Amino acid sequence: MKTDQINAVVIGASAGGIEALQQILPRLPKGYHLPIVIVLHIPSGQRSYLSELFLTKTDMLVKEADEKEVIKSGTIYFAPPGYHLLIERDFTFSLSTEESVHYSRPSIDVLFESAAEAFGTHLLGILLTGASPDGAAGLKRIQDRGGVALIQNPDTALARVMPEAARSLLLPLSEQVLSLEEIVLLLLRLKR
Amino acid sequence: MELGPLLESIYLQYHYDFRHYSKASMERRAAQAMFRMNCKSLIELQEKVLLNAEAFFDLLQFFTVSVSEMFRDPSYYLALREKMFPILKTYPSLKIWVAGCSTGEEVYSLAILLQEEGLLDRTILYATDINPRSLAEAERGVFALGDVQKFTQNYQKSGGKHSLSDYYIASIDSVKFDRSLVKNITFSDHSLATDSVFSETQFVSCRNVLIYFDRDLQNRVFGLFHESLCRKGFLGLGTKETVEFSKYANDFNVFLPEEHIFQKIEKRGGVKRED
Known part of the structure; x- marks a missing residue:
């Protein structure tokens, strides 16, 4: 697995996602050398407290992504509720109110597919627990563009639909299906 | 996916200018269009649309x-009702511009709000969009019955004074809004990318456009809104949109930060030029 030239990490999760992220994000140090962009399915039409929630639990900067914002390392970005989050080729964010994908807006597929086009081989995509197939096609796109695609082991996931869907779609590679602890260790191992 | 040639040729032939749209989302939609319109490549799609206006x-x-x-984002409409309309009521007549009205959900919401605040009779609403099919839809005022439950919840949260069903007639699969709401709405074809200002207004609502x-295009559009708005006129944007980082940042005050409603400042100051 080529993890020596990763420039960004994208993560998708749904049911059980907050708990899973609580096992990953607090382990990353302040000034972590990569940006981390996350779509977590949440009900739209209300303010999201995700960034506030994780701000107190991690040493990295945490914020909701803004449109046209330049993606910076050391920062965790969450998709705002009710909007798809996309990454442009100039490494800025775009937002969109296009129709939901797999009943979700934000959709993991939309983030992952645009990130795959922008970062190509320099992207690490991680799909965690969830009861929706959203994200599987996006993770496949990351793999197709030469990026690294990781799946939370469905046996360790609160909801296994999402990681299972991805596993059946991806070209199987070694070190692809990991526990949360293994994902953390891999993130910490990534070179600057 | 390189959309440049397609967008350039569309501009030359049809004068629709998508060249300054955010690319990632356009690429996604072009891929969807290719699939749904049975085109194997962008070239094929380009040939098809250049040969056939339909x-x-x-x-x-x-x-x-x-x-x-x-009533998307009910708190926005509640803020209009409680904080902005009391000021608009002081004008003898009102002109409101809903820019990028699409299929009309927002303009009907505003018409209902104006009706309940006793302002509709002295208001002209301009609802503009670049898509003639969307405008025709908007003018019909017919929405899918399946969406009405959500609309009703939003309406109630936005401080609605009656029942949303007072404003429409339901059939098997759709609802049709009362024509009295439409009588002061002018639907027209207008492009924020290529057209100019057509009227002075007291309020521009342009959400998620x-x-x-x-x-560059955002700055052009803020320029149009600035030109259209009267002194102390209001600009309502989407929850993730702001005038603050644009060339017109110094020409607006933040009126309601939570709801992304801005107010044109009274004195006509110099336009901020950063570049």
Whole structure:
């Protein structure tokens, strides 16, 4: 697995996602050398407290992504509720109110597919627990563009639909299906 | 996916200018259009839409996002009702511009609000969009019954004074809004990318349209709004949109930060030029 030239990490999760992220994000140090962009399915039409929630639990900067914002390392970005989050080729964010994908807006597929086009081989995509197939096609796109695609082991996931869907779609590679602890260790191992 | 040639040729032939739209989302929609319009490549799609205007308007359905809901973000409408309309009431007559009205959900929401605040009779609402099919839909005022439950919840949260069902007649699968709401609405074809200002207004509502534009086009559009708005006129944007980082940042005050409502400042100051 080529993890020596990763420039960004994208993560998708749904049911059980907050708990899973609580096992990953607090382990990353302040000034972590990569940006981390996350779509977590949440009900739209209300303010999201995700960034506030994780701000107190991690040493990295945490914020909701803004449109046209330049993606910076050391920062965790969450998709705002009710909007798809996309990454442009100039490494800025775009937002969109296009129709939901797999009943979700934000959709993991939309983030992952645009990130795959922008970062190509320099992207690490991680799909965690969830009861929706959203994200599987996006993770496949990351793999197709030469990026690294990781799946939370469905046996360790609160909801296994999402990681299972991805596993059946991806070209199987070694070190692809990991526990949360293994994902953390891999993130910490990534070179600057 | 390189959309440049397609967008350039569309501009030359049809004068629709998508060249300054955010690319990632456009690429996604072009891919959807290729699939749904049975084109194997962008070249094939380009040939199809250049040869056949009907096919171009099919493509336009993909390029213009027509997903909206009535009273989307109810707190925005509540703020209009409680904080902004009391000021607008002091004007003898009102002109309001809903820019990028799509299929009309927002303009009907505003018409209902104006009606309940006793302002509709002295207001002209301009509802503009680039997509003629969306405008025709908007003018009909017919919405899918399946969406009405959500609209009703939003309406109630937005401080609605009656029942939303007072404003429509339901049939098996759709509802049709009362024509009295439409009598002061002018629906017209207008492009924020290529057209100019057509009227002085007291309030411009343009929500979740600017997120699709690049900075240059955003600045152009803020310029149009600035020109259209009267002194102390209001500008309402989407929850992730702001005038603050634009060339017109110094020409507006933040009126309600939570709801992204701005107010044109009284004195006509110099336009901020950063570049």
